[in-house]
Amino acid sequence: MNPKKCPWCQSEKIMAEGTDKRIAMVCQKCLARGPEVPVSMGREGALRAWNKHKTKFKPSRRSRIAIDELRQLAKRYQLTHAILFATDYRKVSHVVTFGRTVVACGEAADFGNKLKTAMGWPASLHSQPSRVRRLQAEIERLKAIVTANARSV
């Protein structure tokens, strides 16, 4: 199941964020936040809640760091990978990753996930960038075609 576009900014970059107790899907462009669900419901639960919700939730205050901001920084300094770990005054940790290519994107996300594990974040908050997810879906689709062709020969 893929997240629906953000109803506020139409972005497709929707990722799971939260604490070790509650999790919500958050638009990485405008930071609109879907309904929170208990972490036991996992990313799928948060995703279902996000997809069900149409217009009710509001963009959140700027308490999250959007990937677009990291992208702008990466562009300015010609970075291929950028991994930001930050803690704000409320002691909330942030992990934001950026990769210029699909491969770099995956590598940066992997490193970000290691950071999250080291901090004890649940696996449901581990991210797979949408570009990597799309690529993996495409690989699966091609594999199915290759398998079907191999059978028919």
Ligand SMILES: [Zn+2]
């Ligand atoms: Zn948005």
